[in-house]
Amino acid sequence: MYENPDGVMIGLEVHVQLNRLKTKVFCGCTTDYHNDPPNSHVCPVCLGLPGSLPVINKKAVEAAIKVGLALNCTVEEHTQFYRKNYYYPDLPKGFQITQYDFPISSGGYITIEGEDGEHRVGITRAHMEEDPGRLVHEGTIDKSKYTLIDYNRSGMALLEVVSDPDMRSPKEARRYLDKLRNILEYLDIFDGDLEGALRVDANISIMGGQRAEIKNISSHKGAERALLFEIVRQKNVLRRGGVVVQETRHFDEAREITLSMRSKEEAHDYRYFPEPDLVPLKISGWAPAIKATLPELPDARRLRFVEQYGITDDHAKALTSELKFAIFYEDVAKKVDPKIAAVWVCDVLKGELNYRDLTIEAFKKEHILSVIDLLLNKKITEDGAVDIIRTLLDKGGSPFEIMKEKGLLKVEGDIVSTAAEEAIKENPRAVADYRAGKEKALNSLVGAVMKKTKGRADARTAREMLLDILDKGV
Amino acid sequence: MPHTKYALSAYYIIAMSEASSNLARFDGMRYGLRTEDHDWHTTFSHVRAEGFGDEVKRRILLGTYALSAGYLDKYYLKALKIRTLIKQDFEHAFKDADVLIAPTMPYPAFKIGEKIDDPISLYLADVETVPINLAGVPSISIPCGSSGGLPIGMQVIGKHFDEAAILRTAYTFEENTDFHKTEGS
Numbered sequence: 001m002y003e004n005p006d007g008v009m010i011g012l013e014v015h016v017q018l019n020r021l022k023t024k025v026f027c028g029c030t031t032d033y034h035n036d037p038p039n040s041h042v043c044p045v046c047l048g049l050p051g052s053l054p055v056i057n058k059k060a061v062e063a064a065i066k067v068g069l070a071l072n073c074t075v076e077e078h079t080q081f082y083r084k085n086y087y088y089p090d091l092p093k094g095f096q097i098t099q100y101d102f103p104i105s106s107g108g109y110i111t112i113e114g115e116d117g118e119h120r121v122g123i124t125r126a127h128m129e130e131d132p133g134r135l136v137h138e139g140t141i142d143k144s145k146y147t148l149i150d151y152n153r154s155g156m157a158l159l160e161v162v163s164d165p166d167m168r169s170p171k172e173a174r175r176y177l178d179k180l181r182n183i184l185e186y187l188d189i190f191d192g193d194l195e196g197a198l199r200v201d202a203n204i205s206i207m208g209g210q211r212a213e214i215k216n217i218s219s220h221k222g223a224e225r226a227l228l229f230e231i232v233r234q235k236n237v238l239r240r241g242g243v244v245v246q247e248t249r250h251f252d253e254a255r256e257i258t259l260s261m262r263s264k265e266e267a268h269d270y271r272y273f274p275e276p277d278l279v280p281l282k283i284s285g286w287a288p289a290i291k292a293t294l295p296e297l298p299d300a301r302r303l304r305f306v307e308q309y310g311i312t313d314d315h316a317k318a319l320t321s322e323l324k325f326a327i328f329y330e331d332v333a334k335k336v337d338p339k340i341a342a343v344w345v346c347d348v349l350k351g352e353l354n355y356r357d358l359t360i361e362a363f364k365k366e367h368i369l370s371v372i373d374l375l376l377n378k379k380i381t382e383d384g385a386v387d388i389i390r391t392l393l394d395k396g397g398s399p400f401e402i403m404k405e406k407g408l409l410k411v412e413g414d415i416v417s418t419a420a421e422e423a424i425k426e427n428p429r430a431v432a433d434y435r436a437g438k439e440k441a442l443n444s445l446v447g448a449v450m451k452k453t454k455g456r457a458d459a460r461t462a463r464e465m466l467l468d469i470l471d472k473g474v
Numbered sequence: 475m476p477h478t479k480y481a482l483s484a485y486y487i488i489a490m491s492e493a494s495s496n497l498a499r500f501d502g503m504r505y506g507l508r509t510e511d512h513d514w515h516t517t518f519s520h521v522r523a524e525g526f527g528d529e530v531k532r533r534i535l536l537g538t539y540a541l542s543a544g545y546l547d548k549y550y551l552k553a554l555k556i557r558t559l560i561k562q563d564f565e566h567a568f569k570d571a572d573v574l575i576a577p578t579m580p581y582p583a584f585k586i587g588e589k590i591d592d593p594i595s596l597y598l599a600d601v602e603t604v605p606i607n608l609a610g611v612p613s614i615s616i617p618c619g620s621s622g623g624l625p626i627g628m629q630v631i632g633k634h635f636d637e638a639a640i641l642r643t644a645y646t647f648e649e650n651t652d653f654h655k656t657e658g659s
Binding site for chain 2 (some may be wrong): 047049050083085087089092093094095147149217269271272273274276
């Protein structure tokens, strides 16, 4: 049981861009603008020109319902859009079309690896809204002489996923974000690698104080850092006898601190009211058909991997935490021993990729199959296999070529036994130590064999041969 | 039709509330008037101060007020409920009638500028037509006589999507009268 000594309560509001849809949420403009010049994918609707009217994108509603279902939410009978009124240059109409009462879904949960084992974080609601444009500054926002506006992003479908204040540490908040992103990627409605795909606002309070809302968090790591800072700040305020007031704070990513933006009294009156240009949608009948299209989600896949492939839960967890990895593993596991595949894909390949900040796309399935094949046929040693994987990532090529070029073809039989005999002859002291009962002395003899074979001998074979000779040679 | 007496109030609350939000896009950023200022807040404030006339500003202010925190239920949402009741009044009336007939205006045309400083009496001039707008039913106005040399209009109101009936009624009326041929003298 996690004590939570400071009474930390964290709730997150995550803006998810449904960037795998073909078009924006209220007009026919493409969502595929990321490599195009600013303001090249805009129309009267997403520019908010007079006389233009929004038309709801059915696919966006379906995607939003899909997310709601995947987060164990109840999909409402009917859903309605509202206007949130405020002035900002990135908001062309002077209001944002969003939801207020009657959100698309509510009352779900996400299961994360918590401070004390499995932990459920409640999902208050998930509601749809439109993305504003993007403001571009020269250098930093406070030093720039001008602001440019790119409306390509304006009108992209967003889903705001609001959690209950169920996270008790910054680590849990980060795990929640990782898990949410993981689930979203499985649903094929979201590409987390695109700019602005996932944006986070964090609410945090500790015992004896009111909550602060932190804005401008741009990564999962950033969320963890901002929350860590905020806990220390709030504790310091209370320790000095001060009051932690309800306010909105800005996260300064470079300095890893939060700064006060506005107090509760300065909060905007957004004048929410039902959007008169969009009729309420009856969606109660939609959910069953969409539920039938839900893919296998990370938790289910993890359990299946353990059962079907007999791998450890740790391996299954690591492999399913990224959809692309899970698919990669499963393709490999169908062709070789799944347990060996798990070790090489998860322990070795994933580590080497992370070390280089690369994604799984950087490695070919056929290559890991070849490496495992060479290993199982005793052509190379485990060290040799790791060497090949590293070389493939750093320089490219094919496993077989690398094996030949680097001379990694494992030596065995006579060569190893000759090396073992030589090692015994050349190291009488180690032999004597071993015979005197010092088991460790054998290690230096194994080392000598490896040196003579330039690392191409299998360490276990070398050990066995040494023992064989030593036992015989009494 | 018990709820039509609330139509004028409901109509102006809805129209002003929505106008206050609809007109927010006129901020001078993408098109239209642009003043010489140096930052966002003063620029859009000046653009709106200079670009809008008195009546528009009046409606934006009243609409903004009606939508403010604590007033939404009291005004806008209540007006939407009245709108639904008025629509039902019409639907009910059309169970016994194919079309309804009513005066278009409460009085003949007033002089230019006569009511310009009295917005309430200007709004009151719409009392006969706004129930139709709220109910969303079709209506046509045709001449039906004169008073002191000024023409008087009659509106023929029909069911939802039954424009054919009101056009037929108006045409038949014109075929049998001469009001449409006489100009006000």
